[in-house]
Amino acid sequence: MSVHIKLFGLIIAGIILLASTSAPDAAVKQKLSEYGFFSGDPKALQPADQVFAYEVNAPLFSDYAEKARFIYLPAGTKMTYRENGAFDFPDGTAIIKNFYYFTDAAHPDQGRRIIETRLLLKEPKGWKALAYIWNAEQTDALLEVAGATMPVSWNMASGKKQDLQYVVPNLNQCKGCHSYDGQFTPIGVSAKQLNMSLPEQENQLLALQKLGRLDLPASFDPLSAGHLTDYRKRENNLEQSARSYLDANCAHCHNPHGPASTSGMFLEVQEINPERLGIGKPPVAAGRGSGNLKYGIVPGKPSESILLYRMEHTDPGIRMPELGRQMVHEEGVALIKSWIKNM
C-alpha cells in the first residue's frame, strides 16, 4: 500500500509543481484567443487587424498535417528583408502556424480539425516558442509547455484511413530545430521560402511591401533573388525540387550553425561542396542510423544512401528528421530516391 501512497504523493507534488512554476509571463497568454489574432469564429482562422497570411515555396513535412501560416506585426511596424536566413522582425511580432487535418484530404470541403497552433513571439531578449492545443469543440486552444500526444485520424488523399498519435512538441523540442549558433530563430519566413508568385497575383514579397509590412531593398528583383522550388509539383525540375526538399526538411539543423553541425553534412540549397552534401561521405555519429551503409549519398544508388535510409524509417533511433516526423513522407522519399538515382 505504501507504494500507492508514495505515487499518490508524487502526483500531488507534480500538480503543485505545475501550478507553482507556471507563473504567468506578461506576454504569454494561457488561451490562444486572448491574443486576438483571429476575428469571428476562431476555427475559421480569419486574420484580425495587423495579421496577414503568407505561403511558403517548400513546406516542411509534418506527418501530412496541413498548415495555415500568419504573421502579426505591431501596428506601424515592418519586417526587414534579408537575402539569407529569416527576415528581421520588430519586437512584438508573432509568427503563427496552425496545424490541422482535413477529415478527408481528397474532399477538403468536408471540414477539418485544428490540432495545435504554434507561436513564435519576438521579445526584446529574443524569440519565445509556445504551443497551444485546440479543444475538441474548436472554440479555443490552451497553452501546453511540456508537449502532448493527440490521437488523430483522417482520410489521406489516396483514400486510405490513417491513424496517428500526433505529437505536440515541448518548448525545448521547438528549439531542437529553431536554432542558429544556439540562439532561437525563425526558419520559414525567409526570402527563399516567400519569394513566390501567388495564384493570379503578383509576387508575395512585393505584395507584402505594398501592404507596408515588409522593408524590401530598392534593388530587389524577384526573378534574380533566390527561391526554393515547390517540390510537390511534378513538372518542376528534379534537381531543384530535391534540393529544395532537403533545404526545407533538413537544413534547419544540417547547416554549419545548426544543431546538426556536428555531423559535417550540410543540406542548404546553396551548398555546392559534394562532400558536405553527403556524397561519398562516411557517417560521423549516425550509429544504427547508418543502416549498415557506408555513405550519406551514393550517386545512382538510392538503396546504398544513408540519407534515404533514414527518411524511409520511423524508428526514433534511425529516422530523420528526429522530431516532427512519425510517418514516412512517401512523396518526399520518392523524390529523393529519383534524385539520387539520376545523379
Add this chain to the structure above:
Amino acid sequence: MKHLSFLLLFLFSANNVLRAQADLEKQIQTQMILAEDGDVITLPAGKIELNSTLSLDGKNNITIRGSEQEKTILSFKKQTQGAEGMKITNGQNIVLEHFTIEDSKGDLIKTQTVNGLQFRDITARWTGEPQASNGSYALYPVQCRNVLIERCTAIGASDAGIYVGQSDSVWVTQCVAKNNVAGIEIENTTNAWVWKNKSFDNTGGILVFDLPDLLKKEGGHVKVYDNLIEHNNYKNFAPKGNIVGKVPPGTGVMILATNDVEVYRNNITDNKTASTAIVSYFISENPIKDTVYNPYPSRIYIHDNTYSEGKRMPDRKNKLGFIFWWKFGKKVPHILYDGIENPEWKDANGQIKPGYRICIGDNKNGTFANIRADKLGLFKGKISKDKTPYECAY
C-alpha cells in the same frame, strides 16, 4: 467479495501507476523547461519509465540529481519520441549526477555546446545482450568545453560508451566502460585527460581519433594514463559504416591520426589483437575528400605501460586483425605502428622532424612492430621490429 475488491484495487493501481509515470515524466520535463539559474532538479528514487527525450536548453547553473546512482533509474525502453534519453544544449555549468539512465533508442545522454559540464556517478547502459540496435553513445558530450566525467559507468553502446567529440578541456576519470564497441573514445577533441578508468570487455578499450569532414578539424594534446585496459576482445557489434565498425576485437588503445598523444602507466592486459595501435586514417580505407584534414598521427609517446604476455591471437574476422594474423601469427606484438608517414614532415635525410616523431619509451613486456603499410599496402609491407627509429621522448 474479498477477491473482487482485491482485483479492483489491482486494476485501479495499475492504471494509477501508468498515469503517475506519465505525470512524472511531464513534471520532470516541465521543471527542465522552467528551470531558473541555480535550480536543482531532483529525480526521485525508483524506476521511471519515459516515452520521450528529456531536454534542457539554454540554461545556466542547473543540477539534475537522482537519489543514488543505482536507485533512480530513467528507463527509455518504451521510448517513442526523440532519439536521446537526455539532451542538454546551449548551457553553462550543468551538473548531472547520481542516477542510472538506460535503453534509449539513440544516445543516452547527449550534451551539445555546453561550457562547464559534470557527469558524476551516472550509469548509462543498454540492458540485455549488447547488440547493433543499441544506441550509439552512452555519454556523449559534443562541441562542449570544460567537461568532467567521473565515476560513471557506460555499458552496451553500439559505438562508444563514453564518447567525447569535437570538445575542448575534458577530464575522464574513475569511470567504468564495458561491453561497448569502444569503451572510451576521444574524437577531434583537444586537451583531454583520461586517467584511472577501467575499460574492459569492449571491442576496443580506449580510442583517440581524429576524423575528417568535421567542423572541429584537429584534436590533440591527449593524455591516457593509469588506466586498466583489459580483455577488450568483445565482438564488434557496431552497425557498418561507422568508423568504430573497423576496430578489430582485441584492441587495447588505438590512436588514429591524432597529434600529441601520451599513453603511459596503463595496465594493458589480454587484448588479443592490438594492445596499442598507432595508425593513420588510411588504415580505414575510407576515401579522404577533406582537403584540410591531416590523416597522420604525430607526436605520440607510449611509455611505462605494462603489457601482459597473455593470449595474442588476432581476430581474423576483422580485416586489420586478419592482416596482423597474416603477418605475425599467434604472437602479435603489443605496440603496432602502421608506418604511414607524412612526406611533408621529413627532413633532408628522410627522417621525421623531431616534433612529429612517434616515440616508444620503455614499456613492461612491450614488444613493437612497424607493419610498413606505407610501402606495399597493408598486406605486402615487410614488417620491421626495429625500435631504434622510435627511441625518443617528449
